[in-house]
Amino acid sequence: MPNALHVFDMDETLINADCTMVWHQFLVDKGFASHQFIEEDQRLMALYAQGKLDINEYLQFSLSPISHLSKVWLRALIEECIDKHIISTQFPESVRLIDSLKQDNVDILIISASAAFLIEPLAQRMGIKHAIGVDLVDDGQYYHAQISGTPSYREGKVTRLQQWQNKQTKTYHELHFYTDSINDLPLCEYADYVYLVNPCSRLKRYFTERHLPHWTVLNWGSL
Template identity: 30%
Template sequence: MTLALFDLDHTLLEGDSDQLWAEFLFSRGLVGSDHLRNKDALFADYLAGRLDIHAAARVVLGPLVGKREQDLLAMRREFGAQCIAPRLRSQAMARIDWHRERGHRVVIITATTRFVAAASAELLDVGDLLATEPELRDGIFTGELTGIPCFREGKVQRLQAFCAAEGIDSSDLHFYSDSHNDLPLLQHAHFAYAVTPDAILREQAEHNGWPILDWFQPVPPRR
């Protein structure tokens, strides 16, 4: 089976899901400016390739601790409609359609936590989502992670576990990403695509002969 794997942030989406989620919570008075500053610092660590994924998850999940996931789904749908839908890249959606027309199975694979990433997966009608998993106890967020974070080498491990569980022979993998943090999976894929890549990934793509796809989506004005 052919798998078409897509990173989420800055690949399918013009922007970063966690950043947008933090701004969404701030706009509703659910977090303070210190939360935004902490999130900005973590995003800088991500760009520099030094992110501690567990520390990042604690910041992202902090506002959800003690809350029941089921009680937050309506708010997530609102977040998707207002903050995600206008930023989904038209070129990315066209590429998803291109793969679907050929019978390929489309998978979103992202370091973003499942709760936040699901807003994009639902809008794109992608049922296969590999994401960093927040820990839930009796349906309530603890603020910690469970399992292997879907980040760097962890993406390869999570993909291998997914293929084993689904009985998929992953002999034909396409993977689209913008970030050098995804080099382990890009190197694992049979067909690697650098989408609006950062400087490190662009250099690697040029060296390896990977196609470079410059996808951009106009960002809607702030309200």
């Protein structure tokens, strides 16, 4: 059988939420940011939904309340947020699918446009070894609001996936990709098989108009 790699977007795909937005609300609740921070978050995420978000602007905004926190302190806060507010939003269907893939020894990779410092511990909490998020410059003790390398956003997801594949000892003959977002269209077109999890209207329309044979719509959760 061919070696298959199953690649998952995180937000609104594996989880019925946006982990960064949950994280931002957590920061407000903890007193690190004001309610105006959430309003700006909502404005920027509306641009994301339209495929118009400037990822550099968003990450600078996202890091602004916590740039003074050490990586150690930040990791402790992130793990608290994951355990209390994020992991419970995982779609039951994604839990079962991941368990099934792991039982069959199928390799799994998460690739997200959220910051790696949030995505990596969340993936670990889900029992997934490999995860790619947007890497930020750090000096060993603090993160800085500068992107390191290619951001895993839009066509950058394809680049980051290719870079990851080039480092593996195994050759993959099938690429399966799961997402909800029009922003992931470049990776959808790169993959062999695509699964649209409660897709946004623009991605669903793209699929419907083209009758793509190796694309499947998955209705997870209550949607």
